Amino acid sequence: xxxxxxxxxxxCAALTVLAGAGLAVAETKTLIVVQSAEPVGLDAMQNNxxxxxxxxxxxxxxxxxPLEDGGVAPGLAASWEFPEPTKLVxxxxxxxxxxxxxxxxxxxxxxxxxxxxxxELASPHAGRMAQxxxxxxxxxxxxxxxxxxxxxxxxHLMSYYLPILPPVATAATEKDAFNRMPIGAGPYMVESxxxxxxxxxxxxxxxxxGAPAYDKVIFRTIPEESARVASFVTGESQIIEGVSxxxxxxxxxxxxxxxTDSMGVMPYVGLxxxxxxxxxxxxxxxxxxxxxxxxxxxxxxxxRGMLAAGPISPRTFGADLTLEPYPYDVEKAKAxxxxxxxxxxxxxxxxxPTNMTQIQEQAQAIAADLEKIGVxxxxxxxxxxxxxxxxxxxxxxxxxxxxxxxxxxxxxMYSLFHSNSRxxxxxxxxxxxxxxxxxxxxxxxxxxxxxxxxxxALYEEAPWLYLYIIPxxxxxxxxxxxxxxxxxxxxxxxxxxxxxx
Amino acid sequence: MLRxxxxxxxxxxxVIVGISVISFVFLHLSGDPVGxxxxxxxxxxxxxxxxxxxxxxxxxxxxxxTFLASALQGDLGxxxxxxxPVVGLIxxxxxxxxxxxxxxxxxxxxxxIPIGVLAAVKRGSWLDTISMTVALFGLSMPHFWLGIMxxxxxxxxxxxLPTSGRGTWAQLVMPSAALGLSLIALFARLTRSAMLxxxxxxxxxxxxxxxxxxxMVVGKHALRNAMIPLVTVIGMEFGFLLGxxxxxxxxxxxxxxxxxxxxxxxxxxxxxxxxxxxMLAIIFVTVNLVVDLLYAWLxxxxxxxxxx
Numbered sequence: 129x130x131x132x133x134x135x136x137x138x139x140c141a142a143l144t145v146l147a148g149a150g151l152a153v154a155e156t157k158t159l160i161v162v163q164s165a166e167p168v169g170l171d172a173m174q175n176n177x178x179x180x181x182x183x184x185x186x187x188x189x190x191x192x193x194p195l196e197d198g199g200v201a202p203g204l205a206a207s208w209e210f211p212e213p214t215k216l217v218x219x220x221x222x223x224x225x226x227x228x229x230x231x232x233x234x235x236x237x238x239x240x241x242x243x244x245x246x247x248e249l250a251s252p253h254a255g256r257m258a259q260x261x262x263x264x265x266x267x268x269x270x271x272x273x274x275x276x277x278x279x280x281x282x283x284h285l286m287s288y289y290l291p292i293l294p295p296v297a298t299a300a301t302e303k304d305a306f307n308r309m310p311i312g313a314g315p316y317m318v319e320s321x322x323x324x325x326x327x328x329x330x331x332x333x334x335x336x337x338g339a340p341a342y343d344k345v346i347f348r349t350i351p352e353e354s355a356r357v358a359s360f361v362t363g364e365s366q367i368i369e370g371v372s373x374x375x376x377x378x379x380x381x382x383x384x385x386x387x388t389d390s391m392g393v394m395p396y397v398g399l400x401x402x403x404x405x406x407x408x409x410x411x412x413x414x415x416x417x418x419x420x421x422x423x424x425x426x427x428x429x430x431x432r433g434m435l436a437a438g439p440i441s442p443r444t445f446g447a448d449l450t451l452e453p454y455p456y457d458v459e460k461a462k463a464x465x466x467x468x469x470x471x472x473x474x475x476x477x478x479x480x481p482t483n484m485t486q487i488q489e490q491a492q493a494i495a496a497d498l499e500k501i502g503v504x505x506x507x508x509x510x511x512x513x514x515x516x517x518x519x520x521x522x523x524x525x526x527x528x529x530x531x532x533x534x535x536x537x538x539x540x541m542y543s544l545f546h547s548n549s550r551x552x553x554x555x556x557x558x559x560x561x562x563x564x565x566x567x568x569x570x571x572x573x574x575x576x577x578x579x580x581x582x583x584x585a586l587y588e589e590a591p592w593l594y595l596y597i598i599p600x601x602x603x604x605x606x607x608x609x610x611x612x613x614x615x616x617x618x619x620x621x622x623x624x625x626x627x628x629x
Numbered sequence: 630m631l632r633x634x635x636x637x638x639x640x641x642x643x644v645i646v647g648i649s650v651i652s653f654v655f656l657h658l659s660g661d662p663v664g665x666x667x668x669x670x671x672x673x674x675x676x677x678x679x680x681x682x683x684x685x686x687x688x689x690x691x692x693x694x695t696f697l698a699s700a701l702q703g704d705l706g707x708x709x710x711x712x713x714p715v716v717g718l719i720x721x722x723x724x725x726x727x728x729x730x731x732x733x734x735x736x737x738x739x740x741x742i743p744i745g746v747l748a749a750v751k752r753g754s755w756l757d758t759i760s761m762t763v764a765l766f767g768l769s770m771p772h773f774w775l776g777i778m779x780x781x782x783x784x785x786x787x788x789x790l791p792t793s794g795r796g797t798w799a800q801l802v803m804p805s806a807a808l809g810l811s812l813i814a815l816f817a818r819l820t821r822s823a824m825l826x827x828x829x830x831x832x833x834x835x836x837x838x839x840x841x842x843x844x845m846v847v848g849k850h851a852l853r854n855a856m857i858p859l860v861t862v863i864g865m866e867f868g869f870l871l872g873x874x875x876x877x878x879x880x881x882x883x884x885x886x887x888x889x890x891x892x893x894x895x896x897x898x899x900x901x902x903x904x905x906x907x908m909l910a911i912i913f914v915t916v917n918l919v920v921d922l923l924y925a926w927l928x929x930x931x932x933x934x935x936x937x
Contacts, residue, residue, distance in 0.1 A: 358780045511660055514659065
């Protein structure tokens with residue numbers, strides 16, 4: 129079958145070339161995208177797994193289009209304004225419809241919001257909308273959101289997590305069924321989904337940005353990396369996700385495609401600042417001086433990626449770009465340890481979740497460096513659920529974890545450093561106050577200044593051993609143009625056939 | 630006979646309950662799923678609410694009895710991520726797994742029996758030595774490695790077969806071969822030894838004495854009797870096929886239960902893992918039960934009272 133179709137394909141290609149440009153062939157343009165894990169559902173409201181949202185976000189569009197710098201561009205919305213700091217008024221583009229023909233209007237926006245926060249749906253994104261108190265339909269195309277307090281990240285959060293759904297069809301469909309065959313106003317519509325097998329999407333002609341370049345996009349799952357890479361080099365797929373450093377070289381050597389980075393992951397070593405040696409700021413700074421992060425990045429990640437100076441990714445607005453990453457300085461580290469009362473170092477534990485990219489090697493390299501300054505860290509590889517359990521029980525001393533390289537500073541800074549949030553290892557009233565101010569200030573420049581201050585303070589405080597931001601890599605076939613996005617999502621309307629050369 | 634059947638049935642139920650307890654306890658000892666289900670920016674309140682809803686704060690025996698009570702009513706729970714009943718999720722993936730298992734079994738039988746018979750008939754010849762060495766080799770190769778090698782050779786190097794997926798016969802070839810290869814080895818060795826035993830028996834000599842052709846003697850009289858131990862082993866091996874399918878499905882992106890289990894373990898979707906393990910276990914013990922009963926029925930030499 130496959131040889132047959134491939135020879136037919138080759139023959140067709142040859143014929144087309146022979147016939148020249150004069151022969152216009154109406155052929156279906158299909159793009160096959162391979163992921164490492166299968167989607168569990170396609171309703172973007174119902175789950176938070178990357179591989180599911182990668183598909184779902186192509187089907188269900190949002191009011192705003194997320195930008196790489198944390199800002200937003202118009203999506204289904206044409207414009208928006210904040211008449212008061214707690215009120216957001218959104219005006220929709222006129223004349224848009226959902227895949228099933230229902231109009232995209234203010235009522236649909238209100239319906240979608242209420243569905244999302246309804247406890248019965250148990251949406252993992254409900255918490256992200258917690259600041260929104262009410263939604264009011266002003267007229268057919270205008271809708272007003274009221275927040276409890278001024279809330280700066282709202283546009284960013286809505287640009288990912290508030291998909292707009294057709295009220296009539298959604299309400300009439302049971303939620304399990306909707307999760308399998310959702311309807312939205314996105315660039316692609318669901319044609320079929322064979323659980324465990326392919327999700328077949330077809331282009332939606334009525335998309336606000338015009339029909340996407342591919343008539344069909346097929347999302348396929350191949351969990352095993354070498355099989356995934358094999359499917360790519362044999363030409364069975366055109367975009368593959370989850371390409372490790374080892375496979376990157378295979379793909380580059382094969383000449384069958386190019387790599388695109390999306391800069392996804394920010395690993396860090398969290399320190400238990402509440403108890404033990406790391407309660408002392410000097411010890412925390414010492415470990416920052418004592419690990420040669422530049423070398424680890426070069427050796428393990430082919431020098432792709434960038435070093436982090438403080439907790440805010442250098443690509444995120446608000447990061448203080450004048451901060452220099454702690455230099456590798458063994459003497460300085462030892463001196464700080466001695467000053468803190470540990471002239472001979474100490475024993476500690478370094479936990480890490482086993483599912484992270486090349487984590488074993490990173491942990492070993494970090495531990496080896498620490499040993500040189502006298503910090504003898506016992507490696508503790510843990511399943512990530514166990515890891516999290518210990519985290520919650522405050523049982524870690526040093527732990528490797530990660531955050532995505534998010535363009536909105538509030539997303540991770542609040543979650544990781546506010547005492548009210550889920551990081552259980554850092555508690556500082558000054559930081560709390562600054563983070564509260566950061567999320568309630570709507571002026572972007574003012575916000576950037578606030579986060580810059582937080583970045584500097586935490587650089588000094590050093591509740592983490594800051595590491596680097598490493599890219600998530602995709603391989604892209606030569607006949608496709610697609611640039612990996614910073615958020616890592618596979619928005620396939622940005623993929624198009626490469627110009628013939 | 631009835632007493633034997635009842636005893637075997639009771640035994641089977643006991644095994645299933647045992648498996649449910651063990652898998653339940655191990656799953657729940659393997660970490661807290663809540664942190665993985667909620668987004669990274671979830672607040673403490675959200676985390677605690679979900680823990681309460683999932684009744685994760687109950688003592689484990691209580692959680693188990695809750696599970697057991699609904700399981701007895703045919704409800705194995707709902708997936709944490711999709712909210713769908715897990716039984717449905719598993720059943721829709723079952724045909725793919727069974728297809729793979731049967732294809733592997735069929736492939737193994739078609740190849741192994743002739744090899745085994747030939748090796749027995751030509752006992753001690755170079756054919757015997759070579760086929761049995763190859764069989765041993767096949768028996769000791771891990772499925773996973775074999776699967777990857779197949780892809781590298783037949784898809785990447787030769788371009789003959791698609792790397793993954795399900796739908797066409799071409800997609801079935803490599804996964805079923807990778808899964809079936811160790812069985813070929815096992816069945817071939819078994820056929821050979823069973824044949825050797827039978828070939829020395831009186832009735833085979835009688836058949837030969839009657840002037841029947843050698844092909845008739847071997848093919849009809851000897852092989853048929855040599856098949857009895859093979860049938861038992863096929864029943865037993867079926868369970869191992871399902872287990873092997875877990876790995877093969879992951880390598881070849883075969884959309885079966887095995888891959889569902891692997892992914893659900895990674896996602897910490899406990900109800901799905903629990904139910905899938907239970908269902909595979911039930912298939913496994915049921916097949917064994919049926920084989921035992923059939924065997925007892927077929928072979929009057931087995932004494933029911935002494936068998937246990």
